[in-house]
Amino acid sequence: MSSSAVTVTMSADAAREPIAPLWHTVLxxxxxxxxSVASWYQHGLPNAHVPGISSRLSSYITVLAQEWLVVLLIWLALxxxxxxxxxxxxxxxxTLGSFFKDLGLAVGFLVVAIPLVGALAYLLGGSADSALANITPKTAFELVVWLALAVTGGFGEELTFRGYLTRQFSAWTGSRVFAIVLQGVVFGLAHGFYHKVMVVVMVQGWLLGLFAHWRKSLRPAMLAHGLQDVLGGLVAFFS
Structure with missing residues (x-):
């Protein structure tokens, strides 16, 4: 049996039962x-950052540490x-061709998703751009760290929400649809910095969940997520 067949078999088995017990998911x-709670209050606490570096850079480092800690916990459970x-x-x-196929799908996803979530943010009377303006990089060094954070987010957040949590919720509820809904809710709540625009992030979490379910792979969603964050940082920095 090939390694890809083994991976598919293990993935099917993992979908039928929890990857880890409830206490691990709580952890x-x-x-x-x-x-999320800390980021919700961060802009109201101007001194809540590591001394000697900007509040933005402090946030980047904190989020990097948090996301890799979560990846470590998931890796240990697996x-x-x-x-x-x-x-x-x-x-x-x-193959290289399969990479470019997923990349094309990721770009197509963003072409549809970005205007959709932008319109939703407008209807809610908020703006994801205004929230991002406070955290996007302003110096070259911040841009470098932001790009590392974007790649980490693309990998780590998709692994956590569309991978681990979707599998956990699916196993516990017996419904992949309900699992996608739940992971999207948690994804939105995890982005406390956006305040009421968290609803938009929630919708994007659902879209990414459906995207991953459709492709039966996290790879296109990882590319889409990472690419969106990379482009967001670059556009903000050079504009």
Whole structure:
């Protein structure tokens, strides 16, 4: 049996039962919840950052640490079951052509999703751009760290929400649709910095969940998520 077939088999098995017990999921959600609450209040606490560096850079470093901690917790749970992160991601790209296919799908997703969530933000009387203006990079060094954060977000957040949490919720509820809805809600709540625009982030979480479910892989969603964050930082920095 090929390695890709083994990955598919393990993925199917993981979808039928939880990857980890409930206490582990609570442990995974704790740093996410703490980070969201902290970011909610951050702009009202101008001194709430690491001394000697900007509040933006302090935020980047904090989020990087939080997201890699969550990835570590998920990796440990998978390892305990004899599985790998590839179980959730659907393995590596088998060919260069498959990478470009997923990249094209990711770009297509963004072409549809960005105007949709932008229109929703406008209808809600908020703006994701105004929230981003306070956290996007202003110096070259901040831009470098932002790009690292964008790549981390594309990988880590998709692994966490569309991978781990979707599998957990699906196993517990017996419904993949309900699991996608739940992970989107948690994804929105995890972005406390956006305040009422969290609803827009929630919708984007649902769209990414449907995208991953349609492709039966996290790879296109990871590319879309990371690309959106990279472009957002670059546009904000150079504009």
């Amino acid at each position: 995974v959600l704790m740093p996410i919840a703490i980070g 390892r305990r079951r004899g599985l790998s992160i590839g179980t959730l991601v659907s393995g590596r790209w088998p």
